[in-house]
Amino acid sequence: MLKVLLSTRKCSSFVSRMRYVDRLKQDDDACSAALQTGRMFLFHRLNPLLQNTERGTFRPATLTCSDVQSVLENLGADGSLLKESVLIGCSEQNQAEFCLDVGRLDQAAVEEMVTGSFVDLRKSFFLLSGAEAPLVAKGQALLRWHQTSGFSSATGQPTRRNQAGSQRVCSSSGIISYPTMCPVVIVLVSDGTRCVLGRQAAFPRGMYSALAGFCDMGESLEEALCREVAEEVGLEVLSVSYSSSQHWPFPHSSFMLGCHASVSPAHTQLIVDRSELEDARWFSLQEVMSALQVKPRRGDPPPLWLPPKHAIAHRLITEWTQLMQTVS
Numbered sequence: 001m002l003k004v005l006l007s008t009r010k011c012s013s014f015v016s017r018m019r020y021v022d023r024l025k026q027d028d029d030a031c032s033a034a035l036q037t038g039r040m041f042l043f044h045r046l047n048p049l050l051q052n053t054e055r056g057t058f059r060p061a062t063l064t065c066s067d068v069q070s071v072l073e074n075l076g077a078d079g080s081l082l083k084e085s086v087l088i089g090c091s092e093q094n095q096a097e098f099c100l101d102v103g104r105l106d107q108a109a110v111e112e113m114v115t116g117s118f119v120d121l122r123k124s125f126f127l128l129s130g131a132e133a134p135l136v137a138k139g140q141a142l143l144r145w146h147q148t149s150g151f152s153s154a155t156g157q158p159t160r161r162n163q164a165g166s167q168r169v170c171s172s173s174g175i176i177s178y179p180t181m182c183p184v185v186i187v188l189v190s191d192g193t194r195c196v197l198g199r200q201a202a203f204p205r206g207m208y209s210a211l212a213g214f215c216d217m218g219e220s221l222e223e224a225l226c227r228e229v230a231e232e233v234g235l236e237v238l239s240v241s242y243s244s245s246q247h248w249p250f251p252h253s254s255f256m257l258g259c260h261a262s263v264s265p266a267h268t269q270l271i272v273d274r275s276e277l278e279d280a281r282w283f284s285l286q287e288v289m290s291a292l293q294v295k296p297r298r299g300d301p302p303p304l305w306l307p308p309k310h311a312i313a314h315r316l317i318t319e320w321t322q323l324m325q326t327v328s
Contacts, residue, residue: 013092013094016094017090017092017094018090020090020094020096021087021089021090021096024087024096024164025087025162025164025166025167028162028163028164031087031096031162031163031164032163034087034096035065035082035085035096035098035163036065037064037065037095037096038064038065038095038096038097038098039062039063039064039091039095039096039097039098040062040063040064040065040067040068040085040098040099040100041060041061041062041063041088041097041098041099041100041135041136041139042061042063042068042099042100042101042102042110042114042118043099043100043101043102043103043118043139043140043143044101044102044103044105044107044110044118045101045103045107045118046101046103046121046140046143046144046147047118047119047120047121047124048060048118048119048121048124048136048139048140049061049110049111049114049116049117049118049119050116050117050118050119050124050127050128051114051115051116051117057127057129058119058124058127058128059128059129059132060128060132060135060136061114061116063114065082067114068082068100069082070113071102071105071110071113071114072102072105074113075105075106075109075110075113077102077104077105081100081102081104082100083163084100084101084146085098085099085100085165086098086099086100086139086142086143086146086164086165087163087164087165087166088135088138088139088142089135089138097135099139099140099142099143101143101147121136121137121140121249122250124136125137125308125310125311126308128310129310133308133310134246134247134310137247137248137249138247138249140249141179141181141247141249141252141253142165142179144249144252144253145179145180145253146161146165146168149168149177152170152172152173152175152177153177154170154173154175155170155172155173155175157170157171157172157173158170158171159171159177166178166179179253180253181247181253181254181255182214182215182252182253182254182255183214183215183221183224183254183255183257184212184213184214184215184248184254184255184256184257185212185213185215185221185224185225185228185257185259186210186211186212186256186257186258186259186312186313186316187210187211187212187225187228187229187240187258187259187260187261187316188210188211188259188260188261188313188316188317188319188320189211189229189233189235189237189261189262189263190260190261190262190263190320191262191263191264191265191268191282192262192265193265193284193285193324194268194282194283194284194285195282195283195288195317195320196211196233196235196270196280196281196282196283197209197210197280197281197283197288197304197306197317198210198211198232198233198272198277198279198280198281199277199278199279199280200276200277200278201278203278204301205301206301206302206303206304206305207301207305207306207307208279208281208283208291208304208305208306209306209307209311209313210258210313210316210317211228211229211232211233211280212228212256212313213227213228213231213232213276214254221242221257221259222240225237225240225259225261226240226261229261229263231273231276232272232273232276232277232280233270233271233272233273233277233280234269234270234271234272234273235263235267235268235270236263236264236267237261237262237263238261238262238263238264239261239262240259240260240261241259241260241261242257242258242259243258243259243260243312243315243316243319244258244312244315245257245258245312246258246311246312246315248311248312256312258312258313258315258316259316260316260319260320268282270282283304285321285324285325287304288306288317288320288321289321290304291304291305291306292306292317292318292321294306
């Protein structure tokens with residue numbers, strides 16, 4: 001299997017695409033040239049532009065540079081707004097991908113011109129496929145960072161960005177700032193037959209998820225995980241296993257570190273911190289498997305439904321159900 005994977009990677013365009021993106025970050029002129037032929041994803045006040053597909057699903061609207069220029073010209077906007085585009089990646093066809101926030105323009109007018117709708121980012125995660133959602137999340141996170149980083153936190157002086165938007169430089173000190181992510185542990189706790197799911201008051205009604213919290217300064221991943229579980233539901237973790245990681249744009253760009261944790265079946269009483277969680281409960285394998293089949297719908301929500309498929313919480317829950325099925 002290892003030989004097959006290595007052979008596939010050698011034949012792929014991954015290395016060339018990553019080096020191309022890195023060159024665009026380093027070379028403003030090359031990035032400006034790539035912008036003219038690249039794909040553009042529009043946002044309006046950090047909400048992504050989505051379009052319906054023929055299959056009745058949604059996808060991010062992809063425009064060309066000339067498409068966006070036409071929108072700006074028709075709405076009387078300054079064409080220099082294009083320079084605020086941010087590089088977010090490169091397609092498998094070696095086409096640079098950028099995002100741009102047009103929040104200064106009338107939302108309805110832009111939507112009419114491009115035949116799409118600007119959708120709240122959280123809602124869009126339930127509408128997009130797994131491959132598209134991370135790209136939209138990355139774009140929103142970078143746009144937000146630029147909107148809130150116009151001045152240096154060290155000197156208070158204005159900062160200027162490079163063309164790719166991968167860094168900002170203080171105009172007086174030359175200090176370089178890069179986009180940051182806050183480390184967050186997210187964990188699915190199990191006693192061997194059940195798992196703990198919790199919900200915050202801000203969650204949509206009926207939605208439960210894995211427990212999560214920010215890492216404190218000086219903590220290891222394991223220490224942060226054990227502390228969060230103890231604080232939020234009053235359980236003592238016995239063992240931890242790492243699953244995977246994910247960038248998450250909420251609340252302001254987080255780096256999610258996903259884990260599974262076990263507790264003693266003899267000590268499973270939950271003591272929920274109501275200042276952190278509205279509710280937390282033990283759920284059986286059957287309850288969770290049924291919830292995985294539920295799709296969000298308008299009107300009265302089901303009693304239990306889970307985060308979207310591309311969220312790391314969904315991945316942890318799915319992994320747990322698969323493990324429980326193999327040992328039962």
